[in-house]
Amino acid sequence: MIIVLKPGIxxxxxxxxxxxxxxxxxxxxxxxxxxxxVIGAIGDELxxxxxxxxxxxxxxxxxxxxxxxxxxxLVSREAxxxxxxxxxxxxVIGGKKFQVMAGPCSVENEKQxxxxxxxxxxxxxxxxxxxxxxxxxxxxxxxxxxxxxxKLLAKARRETGLAVITEMLSESHADLxxxxxxxxxxxxxxxxxxxxxxxxxxxxxxxxxxxxxxxKIEEWLLAGEYVLANENSNLMFCERGIRTFETYxxxxxxxxAVAILEKESHxxxxxxxxxxxxxxxxxxxxxxxxxxxxxxxxxxEVHPNPAEAWSDNAQQLSLEMFAxxxxxxxxxxxxxxxx
Ligand code: PEP
Ligand code: MN
Numbered sequence: 001m002i003i004v005l006k007p008g009i010x011x012x013x014x015x016x017x018x019x020x021x022x023x024x025x026x027x028x029x030x031x032x033x034x035x036x037x038v039i040g041a042i043g044d045e046l047x048x049x050x051x052x053x054x055x056x057x058x059x060x061x062x063x064x065x066x067x068x069x070x071x072x073x074l075v076s077r078e079a080x081x082x083x084x085x086x087x088x089x090x091x092v093i094g095g096k097k098f099q100v101m102a103g104p105c106s107v108e109n110e111k112q113x114x115x116x117x118x119x120x121x122x123x124x125x126x127x128x129x130x131x132x133x134x135x136x137x138x139x140x141x142x143x144x145x146x147x148x149x150x151k152l153l154a155k156a157r158r159e160t161g162l163a164v165i166t167e168m169l170s171e172s173h174a175d176l177x178x179x180x181x182x183x184x185x186x187x188x189x190x191x192x193x194x195x196x197x198x199x200x201x202x203x204x205x206x207x208x209x210x211x212x213x214x215x216k217i218e219e220w221l222l223a224g225e226y227v228l229a230n231e232n233s234n235l236m237f238c239e240r241g242i243r244t245f246e247t248y249x250x251x252x253x254x255x256x257a258v259a260i261l262e263k264e265s266h267x268x269x270x271x272x273x274x275x276x277x278x279x280x281x282x283x284x285x286x287x288x289x290x291x292x293x294x295x296x297x298x299x300x301e302v303h304p305n306p307a308e309a310w311s312d313n314a315q316q317l318s319l320e321m322f323a324x325x326x327x328x329x330x331x332x333x334x335x336x337x338x339x
Contacts, residue, residue: 001026001051001067001068002038002040002066003017003028003038003040003062004038005039005063006062007035007036009037009060013061014037016058016061017058017061020054021039021041021051021054024048024051025043025047026041026042026043026048027041027043028041029041029042036063070264072221072224072265075224075228075264075265075266075267076221076266077264077266080266082266083095083268084233086235088127088206089163091127093268093297094236096339098297098338099127099296100120100124100126100127100297100300100326101129101183101298101299102116102125102128102300102302102322103116103117103120103128104129104303105131105134105274105301105309106130106132106142106144106309106311106312107132107144107145107149107152107166110152112303113153114159116130116302116319117159118160119319119322119323120322121160121161122323123323125162127164127182127183127297128157128160128163128165129164129165129185129300130156131149132144132145132146132148132152132153132180133146133166133168133170133177135190136311141311142310142311147176149166150176150179150181153166153180153181163182163183164180164181164182164183165182165183165299166180166183166185168186168199169187169190170196171196171199174200181205182205183206183208183236184200184203184207184208185208185238186208186210188212189212191209191212191220192223194226197209198230200232201226201229201230201232202230202231202232205232206234206235207227208238208270208299209223209224209235210238210272211237211242211254211257213251215242217264220257221264221265224237224267236268236270237265238270238272239254239258239261239269239270239271239272239276240253240271240272240275240276240299241253241254241275241278249277249278249279250275250278250279250314251277252276253286253289255271255289258271258294258295259293269297270298271287271293271297272300273287273290273298273300274312274315274316274317275301277315278314278315279314279315280314280315280316283300283317287325291329291338294336300317300322301315302316302317302321302322304318305318306318
């Protein structure tokens with residue numbers, strides 16, 4: 001911690017602050033500048049009281065308290081300079097090959113899912129998405145098929161060989177969802193549900209962590225830290241748009257987050273342009289942007305008949321639109337140095 005003292009304070013005031021720093025178990029190093037005194041305090045916040053409250057406890061003496069170290073450790077590039085990868089059923093996410101996860105917002109019935117799975121596979125996707133437990137804003141909207149939906153996902157996997165990603169909504173579903181999923185999705189609305197993150201981590205399955213609706217990047221990295229800190233190194237971050245004042249799109253897809261995460265963390269970065277834009281007509285452009293920004297994978301909603309989808313029908317691509325998008329992305333993926 002770096003503690004900056006206010007200019008012109010007395011020796012006695014300075015000594016009081018130093019005494020308090022020592023009392024809390026930190027070693028203070030005093031640096032005397034021309035105008036003010038700066039103290040470097042060495043110690044560990046996990047086992048000692050924080051020094052941040054010095055600002056309010058000594059308002060006449062302390063100007064600011066700033067942490068030197070980043071609050072996240074295991075997810076940071078410093079901890080692991082090389083890119084980390086997540087392997088699901090032989091598909092490596094975060095490596096040379098650009099991966100595409102695609103499928104309906106919600107699993108609705110067998111025909112809808114199997115038709116979509118076959119089509120996205122034929123177009124080049126390697127992972128099938130589909131919500132069985134849906135986090136709906138209104139309790140009167142379709143909540144997902146639950147276990148029946150998970151069983152349909154397993155059937156689609158058997159028939160196509162695609163790996164499966166699906167959302168876990170509750171700690172009480174952890175074993176159930178882990179039994180069927182190859183990747184556990186933690187949704188935007190649960191991105192800081194720490195007990196849920198711990199439960200997901202402890203299943204041992206790879207975890208895809210969406211960014212919360214109003215989550216700062218540091219908070220998102222710290223939420224990811226919960227997964228790694230619970231002995232699960234298979235974490236992916238997924239940018240899916242944040243809440244802003246803009247109304248042309250459902251959310252504002254923050255592609256700058258892709259570049260920032262790339263610098264700050266070794267974990268693979270996925271972009272979800274479907275929740276990101278909320279509009280099928282914008283998905284292709286968002287995907288191209290994501291590839292150019294250096295994302296490792298896309299998560300795209302695809303439905304055989306988007307207009308009649310039981311959830312998110314404005315943003316799902318038809319099977320034809322998805323096939324066309326995959327063709328259009330190919331040169332961009334190559335230009336980005338991926339396969
Ligand atoms: C989804 O992927 O369908 C979904 C609900 O995502 P998010 O949590 O990002 O809103
Ligand atoms: Mn959706």
